[in-house]
Amino acid sequence: MxxxxxxxxxxxxxxxxxxxxxxxxxxxxxxxxxxxxxxxxxxxxxxxxxxxxxxxxxxxxxxxxxxxxxxxxxxxxxxxxxxxxERYHAVAEQLIAEGKAYRCYATPAELDDMREAQRARGEKTRYDGRWRPEAGKMLPPVPSGVAPVVRFKNPLEGDVTWDDLVKGPITINNREIDDLIILRPAAEDAPAGSLGVPTxxxxxxxxxxxxxxxxxxxxxxxxxxxxxxxxxxxxxxxxxxxxxxxxVILGDDGQKLSKRRGAVSVTAYEEAGYLPEAMLNYLSRLGWSHGDDELFSREQLVSWFDGTHLNKSPAQWDPAKLEWVNSQYIKQADDARLAELVAAQLRQRGIEVESSRLLPMCALFKDRCSTTVALTDWLVMYFAPVSPSAEDLASHVNDAVKPALAGLADRLEAMAEWTKANIAAAIKETITAQGIKMPVLAMPVRALVCGRVQTPSVDAVLELFEKEIVIKRLRSI
Known part of the structure; x- marks a missing residue:
């Protein structure tokens, strides 16, 4: 063919x-x-x-x-x-009229017995053609009360061959397949006049x-x-x-990824903070490639995808690779778009924030994030109380540094204009006055204000807080 x-x-x-x-x-x-x-x-x-x-x-x-x-x-x-x-029924009737399909009255119990006998003889289980019309063949009497199925009259000889776009030429002999059921009767409890369902x-x-x-x-x-x-x-x-x-796509365990075997829905990835263009990019590379290109736009995909270069072997789902791809797209994403996505996720956490306020925050933190959920996790500190770990407090907020924290809080409170440059100047004045190094002050400031000790430049991070929140958190010890 x-x-x-x-x-x-x-x-x-x-x-x-x-x-x-x-x-x-x-x-x-x-x-x-x-x-x-x-x-x-x-x-x-x-x-x-x-x-x-x-x-x-x-x-x-x-x-x-x-x-x-x-x-x-x-x-x-x-x-x-x-x-x-109605269309499927009409086509089925056409095939019956042309002698290419037929009604089969074998009951499920009869078919079970048939298959059991075939297994006992060591044969492949298949429909034995008992209701298949053939020249000179006497069919059994039509039983009363049995709703028939319609079977396709599959050719008994010859091969089926096609040139698969991925796998190349494939040939299967007709003796390997039997007379397929193509139409089942309506269920017994279906309303009168209901049509049966096609296979x-x-x-x-x-x-x-x-x-x-x-x-x-x-x-x-x-x-x-x-x-x-x-x-x-x-x-x-x-x-x-x-x-x-x-x-197929294989999961981490080497088995087929499927609905029944732990596959996650597409919308779950949206909820987990992945961007659709990243998912599209990653999915397309699971079984297809264009040279060594790892990252490409939707337009490039359309331009390149002509049905060739599809892999013949299964692809492995790699969550870490998807996360990397998504991080690249987040870095390139428009800050206003990210702000809208983060605002929606903050709303789910009970925090209402205008997306415009999130713009500079997204710009500052997006390079550190692989998902918009991770980005939201960062930005929550600006709108909700933080809880530094006991380990961070013990390591960085000690009696020796408390005078410096108090001095910084005083300088920030006296500041007329809340800017990154002024905050940097206040920090520099404090470490000079206290005779300490920058990390000795910056680490406890991060712990108290941000709830974590690893952040971008501390002056850039503090600038995006409300001034009162920073001072209150510095004085919370």
Whole structure:
């Protein structure tokens, strides 16, 4: 089989709303989005919500929020599969009418018995075709009271071959796959007239056909689904998209990162203080590269991402690397933008501050921070009481330095204009008068005023405090 390369470029992402948008799906969405944008095509968002028991509106909203935060704008959608049930039924009936699908009345108990017998004989478990129509074959009588499933009549011979965009040529023999269920009946407790729900491998083909999807990027756990899908495409006379199966992302333990194995949601990274452009940059490098470039803009990604240079081997999730990437973006970030993000995080901690007041603070501290949460942790000292550690107090705030702290507090209180230069002058006068070195005074000042002994230049830090707070904290001993 060869893919139709003449189709207009149309890609899609089709998450299931049974939980958050996890990192693997976000990366696939990113690749699909970047490919469409690179070639001037369209990017479609489809919500695969046929798992009715587990799909929730909260998950849908979380997926949409994650896409928005990452800046993965879509041209069409969201399109919901549960709103397309009539279409799936119509296609299934078309396949039945053409002899390419059939109704199967085997009960779950019969299928269990069938598989048990196959295992006992040492055979691969698979549907045995008992309801598959064939020339000269007598089918069992249709049992009463059994709602049938619809099965696709998979070819019995031949190979399914496609040239994967990531893995290269892949061939699977049709004898390795059986007659897939493509449509299940409505649940027994469903309202009268309810339509049954399609299975994943059928719905995805009908959707990709109807939406004219030209390129499908997805995780390589779907490789085994692809032969069924290709056979259904061919049975429908529909053009095949090109498939690209990207390797999984591995967690710290070397196992696949997934919803069920501790993967954190995309929005959790937003809450943890990561910038979307940093996450986009890091995710894109988990399985793709452009030379040795580590940091690049969204525009550069779109310019470079043509579907080549996708890795065939799994990528390792590296929290420390992500943190480094984010720190680089925070250093480059506009101070006003950081101030808005910090103001929102302070608000969550019960502190209301105008973002304009945070501008010089963000400028001073952002080079020390890998997340906006870490930046907020620094700036809390300006608006809430601090608690120096007992160790810092014991090490730096002793009887010998207390006269110097009192003298500095007096000089700062008498200061007419609260500026960095005047604060520096007051500190210099104090150490001269007391005959001590700068660190002997600066360390206890930091401990008492900031609650920690490591900060940027002490005069720059103190300038951003309200004068009264500094004096009060210096005199708190």
């Amino acid at each position: 060869s893919q139709n390369a003449s189709l207009p470029i149309r890609t899609r992402i089709a998450p299931s709303p049974t939980g958050f948008l996890h990192l693997g799906t976000a990366r696939t969405a990113l690749y699909s989005w970047a490919y469409a944008r690179h070639f001037g095509g369209k990017f479609v968002l489809r919500i695969e919500d046929t798992d009715v028991a587990r799909s929730t509106q909260d998950s849908v909203e979380q997926i949409l929020a994650s896409m928005k935060w990452l800046g993965l704008d879509y041209d069409e959608g969201p399109i919901y599969q549960m709103q397309r049930l 994943y491998n059928f719905a995805v083909v009908v959707d990709d056909w109807d939406m004219q999807i030209s390129h499908v990027f997805r995780g390589d756990e779907h490789v085994n689904n692809t032969p069924w899908q290709i056979n259904i495409f061919n049975a429908l006379g529909a053009p095949l998209p090109q498939f690209g199966h990207v390797p």
